[in-house]
Amino acid sequence: MEMKGSPSHHKFYMPAEWNLHAQTWMGWPEREDNWREKARPAQRAFVEVAAAISQFEPVTVCASSDQWENARNQLPANVRVLEMSSNDAWFRDTGPTFVVLDKLQTSTENIREIAGIRWTFNSWGGLDGGCFSDWRMDQLIARKILDAERVPQFSHTMVLEGGSIHVDGEGTCITTEECLLHPNRNPGLTKDNIEEELKQYLGVEKVIWLPRGLYGDSDTNGHVDNICCFVRPGVVLLHWVDDESDPQYERSLEAFNVLSKTTDASGRTLQVIPLHAPGPLYSTVEEVGGLVPHDAKPRVANARLAATYVNFYIANGGIVAPAFGDIPRDSAAEKVLQAAFPDREVVMISSAREILLGGGNVHCITQQQPAAFCALPTSPRRIEDGDKVKQAFYDSLLNVSVLLN
Incomplete structure (x- = not known):
């Protein structure tokens, strides 16, 4: 059903990623000009991500007709595989932004109506x-996706990717000027215009603008999900480097200066937690040589990769984060994430470099669908094998998109 007006007009808003999910949506990589060696290493990485998330919540992976059987054979049995054509597998950016409307609140549960936003995408x-x-x-x-789930839909002509925004679910959005104000997105809109559209469609009251994103993130022109994200209302994680000669240092410092001197929509001064960068990491001749040039942006050897631990995904009771094979830095990042999310289990993805080579990471390839129940008296941290009661609950979430129309 196509909805008229903006989400905020109907009292919808974008919930925080840490709210309960009905499921996670992912794509399936196959482009030989963006994923090396016929995308086989990338597919193994996507399987690792999907398997990790499926420990905490249902996962749906969408694969083309040519790749459906291959995806089905590689993915765990508890991961649903749907046939869906795509140009690539970045569902954070091409999938819908889900918004919610709180319809009924009791002492034990909050029932929500779910809707989705279709932004304009231009690669x-x-x-x-x-x-x-x-x-x-x-x-x-x-x-x-929204048609398949029978979810009401809002559409917008503004070009926007899901990785360019982060919200706290309490009225605050963080984004970057480098991305949203780039002339190749919405040249006819001013900063004030874009901020007003974010307020109308995400249901936020305040937009915090960071000047730039991650150094080397030319694919997305500085998506915020590579440099900064909310941990909870009033607290953010920030990609950080200590080396003042590193070109990322200036970017992280200017972001810190903005974040530490601003307040959120509720008037809280933001607490900033540094999450130290891996690397720096660079593409290799072997990795680039495994591509088949065609239509995708060319990859060159020895290019600095936009590697960051901030590009993680918050699942129901879990944090699924990239690891890059640098054991001391990976371990340090895991400890920071565990301290930031003490009630969630941190799972590090060992094959995340393969996703990085394609231009993003764990957060970029995932899209959360909120649950119709945003709070419950009890919620399992992990779906245990053989626990039919818990599994039945999570299975039921797949079939609940809208309650109390």
Whole structure:
């Protein structure tokens, strides 16, 4: 059902990622010009991510007709695989942004109506620096997901990717000027115009603008989910480097200066937790040599990769985060994440470099669908094998998109 007006007009808003999910949506990589060696290493990485998330909540992976059987054979049996065509597998950016309307609140549960936003997608910049020249199938992914779930839909002509925004669910959004104000997105809109649209469609009251994103993140023009994210209202994690000669240092410092001197929509001064960077990491001749050039943005050897631990996913009771094979730094990042999310289990993805080589990481390839119940008296941290009661509850969430129409 197509909804008229903006989400905020109907009292919808985007909930925080740590709210209870009905499921996670993912795509399936197959482009040989963006994923090396016929995408086989990347597919193994996607399987690792999907398997990790499926310990905490249902997962749906969407694969093309040519790849459906391959995906089904590789993915765990508890992961649903749907046939869906796409230009690539970045469902954070091509999938819908889900919003919710709180309909009924009691002492034990909060029942929500779910809707979705279909933004306009132009391959991270269209023909002016975008990642590929044909994005027609990706432009339909949000609609296909919402149609499949029978979720009411809002549409917007503004170009926006899900990785360019983070919200706290209490009225605050963080984004970057480098991305949202880039001329290859919405050249006809001013900063004030874009901020007003974010307020109308995300249901936020305040937008915090960081000047720039991660150094080397040319694919997305500085998505915020690579440099900063909310841990909880009033607290953020910030990608950090100590080396003042590193080109990222200036970017992280300017972000820190903005965050530490601003307040959120509730008037709280933000607490900033540094999450130290891996690397720096660079692409290798072997990795680039495994690509088949065609339509995607060319990859070159010895290019600095946009590696960050901030690009993690918050699942029901879990944190699924990238690891890069640097044991001391990976371990340090895991400890920071565990301290930031003491009630969640941290799972590090050992094959995350393969996702990084394609232009993003764990958060970029996942999209959460909120549950119709945003709070319950008890909620399992992990779906244990053989626990039929817990599994039945999570299975039921797959079939509940909208309550109390």
